[in-house]
Amino acid sequence: MNEFNLSKLNARVGDNCVFVSNLAVRYQSAATPEERMAMAIKIENAATMLRISAERLATETKNIYGGKDND
Numbered sequence: 001m002n003e004f005n006l007s008k009l010n011a012r013v014g015d016n017c018v019f020v021s022n023l024a025v026r027y028q029s030a031a032t033p034e035e036r037m038a039m040a041i042k043i044e045n046a047a048t049m050l051r052i053s054a055e056r057l058a059t060e061t062k063n064i065y066g067g068k069d070n071d
Contacts, residue, residue, distance in 0.1 A: 006064055009057050016050040 023046055027039040061067075 003064065006057070006060055009053065009060060013050065013053045013057050016046065016053055020046045020050055 020043060023039060023043045027036060027043060030036040030039050
């Protein structure tokens with residue numbers, strides 16, 4: 001992976017953050033328990049994708065720029 005791809009991955013992480021934030025706003029405005037449950041599931045899935053993207057960003061950043069071996 002090069003720095004350009006790392007930048008694209010960083011943008012994806014940022015986009016995922018915005019998406020989770022928007023879902024949280026929609027969760028707060030949900031009127032029924034069913035809507036809240038559906039939004040909670042979407043938030044959980046989006047948060048998992050965010051975590052995976054962030055971990056990949058961290059790993060690739062370390063691979064490109066180096067880092068200490070103490071994980």
